[in-house]
Amino acid sequence: xxxxxxxxLFLGDAHDPLAAKVAQGINQWHPEYCAGQYRMPDCxxxxxxxxxxxxxxxxxxxxxxxxxxxxxxxIISDKWxxxxxxxxxxxxxxxxxxxxxxxxxxxxxxxxxSLGRNLFDVRFPTQSFPVANGLKRSGKRVLPVGTDCSCGxxxxxxxxxxxxxxxxxKASFRATGQxxxxxxxxxxxxxxxxxxxxxxxxxxxxxANDADHWDVVEGQxxxxxxxxxxxxxxxxxxxxxxxxxxxxxxxxxxxRGLPTYPVPEIQTCIDACLAAxxxxxxxxxxxxxxxxxxxLTKAQxxxxxxxxxxxxxxxxxxxxxxxxxxxVDALALLSETAVGKPVKEREKI
Amino acid sequence: xxxxxxxxLFLGDAHDPLAAKVAQGINQWHPEYCAGQYRMPDCxxxxxxxxxxxxxxxxxxxxxxxxxxxxxxxIISDKWxxxxxxxxxxxxxxxxxxxxxxxxxxxxxxxxxSLGRNLFDVRFPTQSFPVANGLKRSGKRVLPVGTDCSCGxxxxxxxxxxxxxxxxxKASFRATGQxxxxxxxxxxxxxxxxxxxxxxxxxxxxxANDADHWDVVEGQxxxxxxxxxxxxxxxxxxxxxxxxxxxxxxxxxxxRGLPTYPVPEIQTCIDACLAAxxxxxxxxxxxxxxxxxxxLTKAQxxxxxxxxxxxxxxxxxxxxxxxxxxxVDALALLSETAVGKPVKEREKI
Numbered sequence: 001x002x003x004x005x006x007x008x009l010f011l012g013d014a015h016d017p018l019a020a021k022v023a024q025g026i027n028q029w030h031p032e033y034c035a036g037q038y039r040m041p042d043c044x045x046x047x048x049x050x051x052x053x054x055x056x057x058x059x060x061x062x063x064x065x066x067x068x069x070x071x072x073x074x075i076i077s078d079k080w081x082x083x084x085x086x087x088x089x090x091x092x093x094x095x096x097x098x099x100x101x102x103x104x105x106x107x108x109x110x111x112x113x114s115l116g117r118n119l120f121d122v123r124f125p126t127q128s129f130p131v132a133n134g135l136k137r138s139g140k141r142v143l144p145v146g147t148d149c150s151c152g153x154x155x156x157x158x159x160x161x162x163x164x165x166x167x168x169x170k171a172s173f174r175a176t177g178q179x180x181x182x183x184x185x186x187x188x189x190x191x192x193x194x195x196x197x198x199x200x201x202x203x204x205x206x207x208a209n210d211a212d213h214w215d216v217v218e219g220q221x222x223x224x225x226x227x228x229x230x231x232x233x234x235x236x237x238x239x240x241x242x243x244x245x246x247x248x249x250x251x252x253x254x255x256r257g258l259p260t261y262p263v264p265e266i267q268t269c270i271d272a273c274l275a276a277x278x279x280x281x282x283x284x285x286x287x288x289x290x291x292x293x294x295x296l297t298k299a300q301x302x303x304x305x306x307x308x309x310x311x312x313x314x315x316x317x318x319x320x321x322x323x324x325x326x327x328v329d330a331l332a333l334l335s336e337t338a339v340g341k342p343v344k345e346r347e348k349i
Numbered sequence: 350x351x352x353x354x355x356x357x358l359f360l361g362d363a364h365d366p367l368a369a370k371v372a373q374g375i376n377q378w379h380p381e382y383c384a385g386q387y388r389m390p391d392c393x394x395x396x397x398x399x400x401x402x403x404x405x406x407x408x409x410x411x412x413x414x415x416x417x418x419x420x421x422x423x424i425i426s427d428k429w430x431x432x433x434x435x436x437x438x439x440x441x442x443x444x445x446x447x448x449x450x451x452x453x454x455x456x457x458x459x460x461x462x463s464l465g466r467n468l469f470d471v472r473f474p475t476q477s478f479p480v481a482n483g484l485k486r487s488g489k490r491v492l493p494v495g496t497d498c499s500c501g502x503x504x505x506x507x508x509x510x511x512x513x514x515x516x517x518x519k520a521s522f523r524a525t526g527q528x529x530x531x532x533x534x535x536x537x538x539x540x541x542x543x544x545x546x547x548x549x550x551x552x553x554x555x556x557a558n559d560a561d562h563w564d565v566v567e568g569q570x571x572x573x574x575x576x577x578x579x580x581x582x583x584x585x586x587x588x589x590x591x592x593x594x595x596x597x598x599x600x601x602x603x604x605r606g607l608p609t610y611p612v613p614e615i616q617t618c619i620d621a622c623l624a625a626x627x628x629x630x631x632x633x634x635x636x637x638x639x640x641x642x643x644x645l646t647k648a649q650x651x652x653x654x655x656x657x658x659x660x661x662x663x664x665x666x667x668x669x670x671x672x673x674x675x676x677v678d679a680l681a682l683l684s685e686t687a688v689g690k691p692v693k694e695r696e697k698i
Contacts (some may be wrong), residue, residue, distance in 0.1 A: 132575055133576070134575035134576065191543075191544050192543055192544065193543070193544050194540075194541055194542070194543065195539060195541065195543070195547050196541065196576075196577060199576055199579065200576065224628060226481055226586045227481040227482070227549065228480075229583065229586055230547040230580060230584075231545060231583075234544065234578065234579025234580075235579075237575045237578055237579070260484070261483055280575050
């Protein structure tokens with residue numbers, strides 16, 4: 001599944017800027033994919049892109065209208081259908097990551113089929129996947145893992161890819177969730193795959209590659225989240241990561257959505273993730289800690305990062321505040337020293 | 350999903366007795382569910398049940414024809430369709446756990462719908478499940494976990510349920526795979542659930558119960574199997590087991606299907622399963638080791654069991670050779686001493 005670019009980002013009738021955060025993410029990480037934005041009259045979001053109607057977007061060569069907004073309820077609104085229909089008629093595909101499917105709206109489905117257009121419901125995988133084989137693949141992989149859900153794993157991965165590409169390092173972000181798929185244009189929502197095929201799906205989206213190529217795999221969930229840990233374990237096994245980055249939000253008092261479950265200690269999470277990762281890649285190492293300090297002042301953030309860095313003897317950064325240069329430094333070091341060496345030697349690094 | 354009893358076990362054109370092992374399992378564990386067997390002329394399997402055609406089965410009050418045979422390829426054979434059609438017309442439901450679905454065979458689906466009959470494809474869950482909430486439920490739960498797939502977890506669970514019921518202990522086998530579902534008449538194939546809902550599905554099939562009731566949950570896979578470990582972790586978290594039983598096949602040289610992956614050490618597996626189980630039930634304990642000694646002589650088996658028992662200070666039995674009396678003894682002890690006591694005290698037991 002590869003969504004064709006460039007995109008028209010559909011902001012619809014977003015009731016506030018946050019409702020358009022998917023569109024914002026696409027524009028932040030891949031402005032070169034974004035030809036313009038479509039705002040309905042009552043839209044409260046604005047990405048600062050050129051406003052376009054469907055005819056103007058067609059003129060600008062847009063290939064896909066991406067629904068970059070979530071209304072209350074996270075479903076495709078009836079009010080959008082006319083515009084989506086126009087886009088199909090103008091030759092565009094449609095892409096969305098919402099709870100209901102473009103493909104389940106008969107009007108859109110029939111029209112798309114008759115015109116030969118694609119409807120991408122990126123939350124719902126349509127491919128079938130093989131069972132994971134656990135075989136070592138060429139190329140290198142880095143995976144952010146978290147003490148909890150929603151603590152910065154996607155942001156960290158996208159920032160690492162961007163920094164690597166800026167340094168001329170071969171790198172590909174591998175999306176494992178719907179927002180990541182819309183941002184990058186491909187990937188699989190692994191939490192929506194049939195359970196037997198979690199690791200197999202991840203193996204498939206991180207295939208064998210050049211020895212000096214990095215897959216930067218989007219992390220999901222946490223081994224310590226009782227609702228979703230199975231997804232996380234399958235993802236860790238399938239990714240066969242050479243390098244892990246621990247993602248943490250230091251002010252959180254309990255696991256997301258579960259008030260009776262405390263957030264694990266960083267060391268506990270490191271130990272568990274490393275044990276899991278080493279099943280399929282005995283050379284797996286933690287290279288850094290990525291801390292989401294958005295709830296802290298600048299001074300608190302600096303103190304927090306210094307403490308974590310001292311305690312765990314790993315670079316600790318907030319990717320949003322400081323960038324991921326030091327994480328990529330650590331990964332580059334790992335590449336130079338470890339590539340091609342047998343596991344025993346790498347263990348010593 | 351509750352499959353109505355009694356059953357007519359359909360052995361079809363089984364090419365050897367092993368091909369009818371699902372039917373054999375149903376008859377072994379629940380002979381009271383089995384009114385008779387249906388054998389086609391070239392059937393090489395025989396369970397020793399009364400042979401019945403569809404008219405005789407109807408006369409005997411059969412509610413469901415269960416396909417208890419797997420032909421080469423594991424699909425529903427064209428040669429069976431006439432008989433399955435007759436069964437629907439005689440008022441029976443159909444149940445199967447094969448790779449293709451009864452519901453995908455237009456002839457059967459149309460007929461079943463028109464007659465108001467049910468087609469149970471137990472490999473494919475049709476319900477939707479909630480995300481797991483991780484909340485403690487009343488009642489007790491025991492879960493077999495394995496060093497590998499296919500090493501005796503279902504057999505161990507069924508034997509524990511049988512022994513508990515024979516002793517007058519309240520117990521329910523909770524099936525998590527297609528064979529277990531056909532044997533017991535209900536359950537969910539957790540490896541076929543959407544990944545986000547593994548733990549939620551397990552929570553749903555092991556609901557709150559009487560304080561002295563045991564759910565005996567069928568185990569799946571292994572935390573050390575790189576293809577399926579996500580399913581196992583979700584199952585462990587959802588089950589919130591008070592008691593774990595480690596299942597092991599001592600002659601296996603590598604993980605099933607993966608020649609480059611060694612079977613983990615028993616202690617390694619115990620440690621990992623216990624850490625996982627204690628996330629959702631801090632009182633989780635291993636109570637026994639269940640050893641599949643089918644590849645050993647009687648003398649070898651006795652030696653193997655004695656060694657394991659001495660090394661791990663837990664009862665070690667082969668459920669097939671010795672029964673699970675000692676496992677149920679350990680569970681009964683856990684009930685008497687631990688029920689209602691706070692976690693701190695239980696930890697000491």
